[in-house]
Amino acid sequence: MRPSPASPPIPPSPRPPVTLRTEPDPGDAATAPLWRAAQAFRLITLLYAIGQQFASVSHYTNQRLSWVFIALMAVWTGVSAILLSQWRIHNVRRVRTAVVIGDHVVVIALIFATRLVADFDWYYGHQTLPTTLWAANAVMSAAILWGPFGGVCSGFLIAAAILSARARWDLDIWRDATAPVLVSVGLAIGLAANTAHRAQQQLQRAVRLTAAAQERERLAREVHDGVLQVLSYIKRRGTEIGGPTAELAQRAGEQEVALRVLLSEQGGRADTGGVEQDLRPLLTAQATTSVLVSTPGEPVPIGRFEAREISAAVAAALANVAQHAGSGAKAYVLLEDTGDELIVSVRDDGPGISAGRLREAEGQGRMGVSRSIIGRIAAIDGTAHLLFEADGEEGTGAEWEFRVPRQQR
Known part of the structure; x- marks a missing residue:
């Protein structure tokens, strides 16, 4: 018995090409201006951090390594700003979540890297290598993505990292504005993001109601010119003729009323389930x-x-x-x-x-x-x-x- 020839392998089906959207998703449209503004703020804080580097580099014990960290900060600023400001990419929320998590990792790593380029006398009394202003970008991104709760938690996390790297867990912590500033930023931006989402939902609901009202009026005109007039004619003529047609006239009248009620309620009286x-x-x-x-x-x-x-x-x-x-x-x-x-x-x-x-x-x-x-x-x-x-x-x-x-x- 001859063995049957092996069937050729089935080539894998090609993946569908990733299509770019021409307009933001309704859920992301509300916070799109906040994301763009946050990335503009990110670039400005990078310039401030570079200026602070020029002012402080002479006090570092490892100046060359500090410039390497500043270069990494600049590269991450550009990459994160591009990814967070885009909405045309596929699975934009998943991408933003990954970037925001990476943002926190990079910020905390650079904060503790200050100890590699400066001695205790310097970093105890001065800002960390990534300045507090640049570190606030991670807090702002978390607040836009996860709301006020996420923003406040991020603020506490970044503040704790800065205070730990500077070894400021003493009575001087109450005179340090790092934690209040970062937590306040997270709370304010988070509340703004929530407000933007609610406003967007109300706008979408108003658009849907307007579209439903226009469609209801158009449908009512067409039905009135056809079905309702025929039902009204059957009702009137059946009543005039009498006899067996009276029941037909009654049924036509009932359907006319039911259809008018349906047209009057369409789109405007939906049960919201509350x-x-x-x-x-x-x-x-x-x-x-x-x-x-x-x-x-x-x-x-x-x-x-x-x-x-x-x-x-x-x-x-x-x-x-x-x-x-x-x-x-x-x-x-x-x-x-x-x-x-x-x-x-x-x-x-x-x-x-x-x-x-x-x-x-x-x-x-x-x-x-x-x-x-x-x-x-x-x-x-x-x-x-x-x-x-x-x-x-x-x-x-x-x-x-x-x-x-x-x-x-």
Whole structure:
């Protein structure tokens, strides 16, 4: 039996080329100006460190080695400034994290290298080889990348390295401004970075809402010119013809209302998943051809439990209208936000509720109104009132008013 020839090795698939971005990532766009400003500061502090080198080199015990360290400082300044100021490179945050960590390693190494080029009498009373001003670059980078906590920790770390290299762990430490300056820089830059991130998030949210509103208006115009007009025509003609087409007219009317509600809520009333939610969608979802819902144009945020209880109470009131007011009755739901309290009104044009009917039903053990309506509103510290009772005359109707106080935020 002849062995089968060995199959040729499969060449590895080529890696996709790294594509450069033409604009910064939204998460990095907020701090891009801070990174550029920090690198400009880095170059300025390098010039100061070189000037300090010229002023101090005559006091060093190993002058040639000190110039080697200054050259290393200049090379690292250029490399780190280029890497930290770029946003077009792939995995920019990972690159910046590596550079910031390397920044701390280089700074601390140069700080302790001062003992290799100067004696105790010099470095105890003077700045280290990399001046405090140049060492602050590592603190600024950490603050931009990791926020105020990272900036403060970096400030303490660099300050501890400087004080250790200078052997200043004595009573003179309280007269040394190294630690307060570095920690303050880390805190201030970190807070500025956090503020920039929040501002960028708010800007992105505003842009998304604006784009959603424009798309909603465009979609509403197109739907209104087509689908809504057809549904309205079917509803009108089906009602006029009557008979079996009446049910078709009713279904078309319901879909027309549902579509109008969907268009009015698209993009502007999304649930953000927080502790509060907009009450308006919960009420407008109950709109039908016989139930008209009116809400404010602005969001009405309220606690999730309160929103569910108000919506359930309104649903119970509308169920009573459908059950007792007849099939031809209309109901109207109105939501008002006064700032101090929410007012929800549910009114119908049916025969109304006769005087004493609620107390009579409760005495008979029928707790639908007292529990489903009054009890729900009372559970959220609100009040539910039947504003007027009728004597059974057609068209008089009934009106419930729910008042729920706003919680102090």
